[in-house]
Amino acid sequence: MGAPVLPRKAMKAKEPLRILCIGLGGGTVPSFYAESLPHCQVDVVELEPAVVHAAKEGMGFREWPNLRVFLEDGVTFAQRKVQEGATDVGVYDAVLVDAYDPDGNVPEALWNRGEGLVEALSDGLLRRCGVVATNFLPHVDLAAPLAAYSGALSSHGSGRSFSIQVNKPVDPENDLEKIFDVEGTGNRIAVHICGAPPELADGPLPVLEDRLKQEAKKVGMATGCVWDMPDLACRGLRDWPAVQAADEVKIFSM
Template sequence: MKSGHRRFRWPALLGLALAACSAVLVTYSLSNSLSPRLVHTEPSEFAPVLVIDEYGQRCMNFEKIKDRGRQTCFDVSDPDVMVFDYTRMMTSALFVKPDPRNVLMVGLGGGTIPIALAKILPDAVVDTVEIDPAVLRVAEAYFGFKQGARQRVFVGDGRAFIEKAQREGRTYDLVMLDAFDVDYIPAHLLTREFLQHLRAILTPDGVVVANTFTNSTMYERESATYAAVFGEFFNLRAGNRVIIASRGPLPDDGVLKKNAAALAHALKPFGIDVERELQRFSRHRDWSADAAVLTD
């Protein structure tokens, strides 16, 4: 009986051992796939542009694999779906201006918003200004961005481009500001003088959208500066803070809801829930009345 018991037990023990080894291998594989993997480093005169794969996403970052945040990410399994709240908030500016014919984007990153706008607004022309040619190279090689007749990129400084557009009398229906370096928004893109140039290139009912930080030490002064140039603006907050201002009067809640409903089908593939985004639209003034305006 003892020898028979041993003959029965050895295969069972072997099976358990193999199962345990398999579990270890699966756990290792999952752990390995979740940890950041450096795919590419693009040299740049500003800061090295890194392409990183992690958690089923492809991301762009500057200088370091791990830091406070990513510049751009997309879901490898569904690239259209916007990963970040701020990109959904910026795109929801279409509730304010649903029919822009020409759009200016300052700051390309991986091209998430320009790519989306080309699909949502098939008749619009999207111009993007990107100061770093390395970012453009990475966006095209690793993030699916493609230039064309309606998707144009100009390599240069965003403020210089806007000032030139003003001198030449060119205007835009929608201007989106998403320019960051390794620390924050470049100082010359934050001042009253810059915003005055920006306001001058908007059509009469044109809209500006700015991605900023909720917890920035500049929060109050940024708010005061936008208010000094544009008056009342929408203040959207979810992780980042997005400012939506207009050269003309802001639409009331009824118009926002009507525009959002009309856009719901077009925005759904990008993971934009219009009801959720509408709830973020606030006119509440949450900064000090004596906050100083930023100037050159």
């Protein structure tokens, strides 16, 4: 998307790569960004103080100069940043949602049309070439959230919605696989990119897959990542065309 991710590009960038993570969990995802990407400012919003305490005391999480944690509701935080405009924090290159209610579902305020985060995206939370991604349980129909994100970011230029599948245990006897396994898939990450070049926004899925693999390989090599980044970036890749997503939303709401 043109954001300054790789080290050589980051050193030339006038502004840091800005990432908003809604939901801390154990802190491994924001820590990876802050430690591995040299020109990156990560803001994490977590509602529950107990989660922050557990991450710091039990999982070794710590804040860095470029990694800040805010104890606040994620929607409230996002809306406030939009109201502040281009301040010290400003708008973000990526908004990543990994937050759940007590039942294990992503709160509707973080994905539903007309709700808080979608409105913040529409009002300018994301930069014109950016990414919003949300981690959903495998049974969730992604048509509604992706249609909501796409509609909110329609003014940002050409966009594309797709999803990938997270890794799952390879041992079929592993109980964890049974917990997260629905129709052979693990959690799915719903992704919408905005301000995309034509070949990514409108090209066939193999073109997007090839570009994802190329860029994932570069990032993996630059960060010294031990995981197979191209595989992770494209596992279970599926297209969600805007028209299809909108039609499915209409059917779902009838």
